[in-house]
Amino acid sequence: MEIEGQGFTLRGWKESDVTALQRNADNPNVSAFLLDKFPNPYTTDDAIWWVNLMSKQDPFLNFVIGIDGELAGGIGIELRADVYRKCALIGYWLGESYWGRGIMPQAVKLVADYTFANFDIHRLQAGIFGNNTRSMRVLEKAGFVKEGILKNAVIKNGVVLDEHVYGLSRN
Ligand SMILES: CC(C)(COP(=O)(O)OP(=O)(O)OC[C@H]1O[C@@H](n2cnc3c(N)ncnc32)[C@H](O)[C@@H]1OP(=O)(O)O)[C@@H](O)C(=O)NCCC(=O)NCCS
Secondary structure, three states, X not given: OEEEOXXXXXXXOOHHHHHHHHHHHOOHHHHOOOOOOOXXXXXXXXXXXXXXXXXXXXXXXXXXXXXXXXXEXXXXXXXXXXXXXXXXXXXXXXXXXXXXXXXXXXXXXXXXXXXXXXXXXXXXXXXXXXXXXXXXXXXXXXXXXXXXXXXXXXXXXXXXXXXXXXXXXXX
């Protein structure tokens, strides 16, 4: 599975991604805005575990963001069950040296198109910590709408934060 963006490629995970994954992910400025299941420090063992898991994924939900042949970040969707089965979650991150090039808004749009074209999903949703204005801009540029703010919904690195909920419905 490969999708071409401008200046990057969305593609599957390879064993050779482990080194760049560990290097780009092992950054408190990245993990500060992600769930605690994205660890910090991010070790080589963490990277091996994730790449192994991803190489078996079926259906294909999680992409490498590749730049010049090397892993620069990741983006994926999480399918949910029960009454949420038509509403998937989207999540993403990029190594800090690649920030500010407009990559992620484009990647989010491509993954939204991929999701609506390939899955029986009516809506994509993202939950953004209240201190993550960069990611809010990403979603706004990708066409998502802020639908609400959940007060004091998360705790990250010992700080209680609001969660901003963004949605994009299928046309
Ligand atoms: C959020 C993130 C994905 C943004 O990706 P990106 O490809 O850099 O996005 P953009 O280039 O469109 O930049 C988004 C906004 O952040 C601003 N920005 C980018 N890099 C910045 C930097 N180093 N310092 C300050 N602002 C910056 C941009 O100016 C832009 O705002 P604008 O459109 O109003 O100018 C990236 O910063 C990241 O991976 N952060 C850590 C993980 C994370 O937050 N994931 C999302 C969890 S919900």
